[in-house]
Amino acid sequence: MGIDAQAELQRLLLKEDVGEFLAFEADLLDARRYEDWLALLTDDIRYWMPMARNTASDDTGREFTIEDEDVNWIDEGIETIRQRVAQLATGLHWAEQPPSRTSHMISNLRVLESSDGLDEVKTRCRFLVYRNRLEDEQNIFVGKRNDTLRRVNGSWKIARREIYLDQNVMLSKNLSVFF
Amino acid sequence: MTDRFEIDRMVDTDRGVISRELFVNRDVFDAELERVFTRAWLLVGHEGLIPDPDDYFVSRMGKDSVILTRNQQNEIMVFLNSCPHRGMKVCRYDQGNEAVFTCPYHGWSFSTNRDRVEVPGQLVGVPHFEAGYSGNLDRVKWGLPRCPNVINYKGSIWASWDPDAPAFEDYLGDMKLYLDTALDHRDGAPGGSELLGGVQKWRIRCNWKTVSENFAGDLYHGISHQSANLAEIGMATGKSRRDALPLRHAIGFEGLGHGGLGFPPSYEERPFIPDQYGDPEIDAYYKQVRTARERRLGDRMRVGLVVGTIFPNMSFHADQPRSLAFAHPISETEVEMWRIYLVDADAPKAVKDMLRHYYMRYSGPGGMTESDDMENWTSVTAASEGAIARRHGFNYQLGMGKEQPVEGLRGAVDSGNYSEGNARIYYRRWAQFMKEMSWDDMAPPQTKSTVEVAHGD
Numbered sequence: 001m002g003i004d005a006q007a008e009l010q011r012l013l014l015k016e017d018v019g020e021f022l023a024f025e026a027d028l029l030d031a032r033r034y035e036d037w038l039a040l041l042t043d044d045i046r047y048w049m050p051m052a053r054n055t056a057s058d059d060t061g062r063e064f065t066i067e068d069e070d071v072n073w074i075d076e077g078i079e080t081i082r083q084r085v086a087q088l089a090t091g092l093h094w095a096e097q098p099p100s101r102t103s104h105m106i107s108n109l110r111v112l113e114s115s116d117g118l119d120e121v122k123t124r125c126r127f128l129v130y131r132n133r134l135e136d137e138q139n140i141f142v143g144k145r146n147d148t149l150r151r152v153n154g155s156w157k158i159a160r161r162e163i164y165l166d167q168n169v170m171l172s173k174n175l176s177v178f179f
Numbered sequence: 180m181t182d183r184f185e186i187d188r189m190v191d192t193d194r195g196v197i198s199r200e201l202f203v204n205r206d207v208f209d210a211e212l213e214r215v216f217t218r219a220w221l222l223v224g225h226e227g228l229i230p231d232p233d234d235y236f237v238s239r240m241g242k243d244s245v246i247l248t249r250n251q252q253n254e255i256m257v258f259l260n261s262c263p264h265r266g267m268k269v270c271r272y273d274q275g276n277e278a279v280f281t282c283p284y285h286g287w288s289f290s291t292n293r294d295r296v297e298v299p300g301q302l303v304g305v306p307h308f309e310a311g312y313s314g315n316l317d318r319v320k321w322g323l324p325r326c327p328n329v330i331n332y333k334g335s336i337w338a339s340w341d342p343d344a345p346a347f348e349d350y351l352g353d354m355k356l357y358l359d360t361a362l363d364h365r366d367g368a369p370g371g372s373e374l375l376g377g378v379q380k381w382r383i384r385c386n387w388k389t390v391s392e393n394f395a396g397d398l399y400h401g402i403s404h405q406s407a408n409l410a411e412i413g414m415a416t417g418k419s420r421r422d423a424l425p426l427r428h429a430i431g432f433e434g435l436g437h438g439g440l441g442f443p444p445s446y447e448e449r450p451f452i453p454d455q456y457g458d459p460e461i462d463a464y465y466k467q468v469r470t471a472r473e474r475r476l477g478d479r480m481r482v483g484l485v486v487g488t489i490f491p492n493m494s495f496h497a498d499q500p501r502s503l504a505f506a507h508p509i510s511e512t513e514v515e516m517w518r519i520y521l522v523d524a525d526a527p528k529a530v531k532d533m534l535r536h537y538y539m540r541y542s543g544p545g546g547m548t549e550s551d552d553m554e555n556w557t558s559v560t561a562a563s564e565g566a567i568a569r570r571h572g573f574n575y576q577l578g579m580g581k582e583q584p585v586e587g588l589r590g591a592v593d594s595g596n597y598s599e600g601n602a603r604i605y606y607r608r609w610a611q612f613m614k615e616m617s618w619d620d621m622a623p624p625q626t627k628s629t630v631e632v633a634h635g636d
């Protein structure tokens with residue numbers, strides 16, 4: 001096999017590997033296995049969902065709220081994510097009691113960058129998170145996700161997640177699901 | 180006047196029963212838009228949203244879209260965001276900077292600059308002015324309708340469409356002291372707070388009053404937040420959802436409709452817990468502002484608050500978290516919540532960051548406390564639409580008869596810790612507006628303040 005073919009094969013394998021990991025992660029969330037999901041996050045994870053403003057097309061520098069500076073929908077690290085999981089585990093978190101039904105769908109996956117040893121990759125994808133709860137309450141969260149995945153002891157972990165939700169006014173009453 | 184509503188039957192606070200029609204009825208909702216939202220003082224924004232001349236922020240008053248802006252002369256103004264020609268939204272971005280507002284539909288343009296126009300909001304540009312209107316269009320009459328009353332109160336901007344509305348400070352009464360607890364610097368200096376960037380906006384399928392009432396004084400619903408307590412989301416590590424506090428009192432302002440959960444006047448600070456945030460810079464800051472506060476207020480009167488509502492639809496948290504909220508009416512069963520958040524302007528970045536993170540995990544749709552409130556409110560609404568459900572008024576009898584005047588505050592009553600006294604006051608005020616009473620007839624009996632209050636220096 002030529003060099004080019006080998007590089008191409010490696011690229012495809014990496015993409016397959018990453019896609020498999022993200023599908024596995026989605027399965028954990030949809031199965032409400034939050035403790036197992038937590039184990040997929042690095043201790044230094046940044047988990048950020050900005051708010052989107054309506055701006056003029058020549059003023060898009062202000063379109064999104066700024067990480068680590070503004071109020072965002074979500075802008076946190078592992079400690080707070082752990083608190084969220086702990087809250088779900090109490091059985092008293094009315095927003096998720098009874099629990100919502102969710103389906104996390106990932107598409108348009110691209111591996112944008114990978115480090116030399118292939119132990120860190122930057123990926124981009126679209127997400128569609130469908131939530132249905134109680135009788136007739138439903139939310140459709142659609143947007144773009146930029147993830148940084150890091151290989152730790154041979155397994156992928158999520159080191160960074162940017163969630164760009166395609167909404168200005170949040171049309172869901174809360175964000176008691178993970179993205 | 181005769182009215183299609185029997186307001187006194189719907190709001191029977193003598194028996195402590197309030198009709199569910201207030202929360203699910205379309206006609207009631209439509210009447211509120213006219214009778215409450217065109218008269219009352221409403222929060223429209225914060226000066227931090229429009230720091231420079233020609234900055235604007237699109238806000239709401241009732242269901243009306245409005246433009247909050249600052250002109251070249253630094254006057255803060257509010258205009259209807261609907262073109263007088265055919266109704267197009269003149270500002271279609273959430274915020275920005277415009278010297279002239281130009282309507283995208285047919286191109287009428289409006290200016291706020293007193294160097295250009297006599298009346299701010301006046302028409303300055305009309306395509307085909309000569310050819311089409313023979314130069315005879317009244318540029319003032321067809322300017323952007325301007326809200327007659329706008330006030331900047333310690334950075335928070337309020338407006339009322341009613342030219343006869345009382346002065347904002349009279350509308351607030353001594354509830355002002357409680358509002359100050361959110362707007363003032365932690366060291367007790369008046370104002371001194373700054374807005375964090377970003378306005379959270381989200382929809383909830385419940386009536387707007389359900390939100391306002393909750394924040395006016397419902398200590399009773401603490402059980403809803405057990406999971407946030409257990410998850411220990413507070414600022415001090417290993418604590419429930421906020422620093423430990425004595426039981427709050429429901430303090431309401433009869434005849435004004437405002438109320439909150441807080442503390443009656445006192446003449447000294449509550450005990451201070453040093454070094455509880457686990458970061459030397461942050462702990463040093465809280466110690467420093469505490470010392471400054473003690474020096475500034477001395478043995479003068481001060482009040483404390485956790486959460487409160489200014490009638491009709493503005494609610495605020497004073498400290499943990501510290502935010503101003505708008506409950507914009509969308510329909511009888513839907514509200515659009517907005518939240519903005521405050522920090523001390525001169526606090527170190529570490530303090531601002533800690534607070535910002537705390538605010539986001541506490542409040543808003545991503546907030547671990549607020550998310551559970553909203554589940555209650557939507558279920559309350561959904562379960563109140565049925566014909567049989569509507570026959571059963573809600574029970575507001577908690578703490579009835581326990582109201583005591585509050586020494587030092589005009590017109591205030593303290594109805595105990597677990598009480599719906601503030602909700603009763605709130606709905607009595609709502610009833611006055613819905614009966615279209617004159618401002619004179621609704622004016623509360625003003626009992627004079629007995630003590631001089633501390634405002635800092």
Ligand code: FES
Pocket residue numbers: 262263264265266267282283284285286287
């Ligand atoms: S609607 Fe604004 S110019 Fe016609």
Ligand SMILES: [Fe+2]
Pocket residue numbers: 400403404548552
């Ligand atoms: Fe609550």
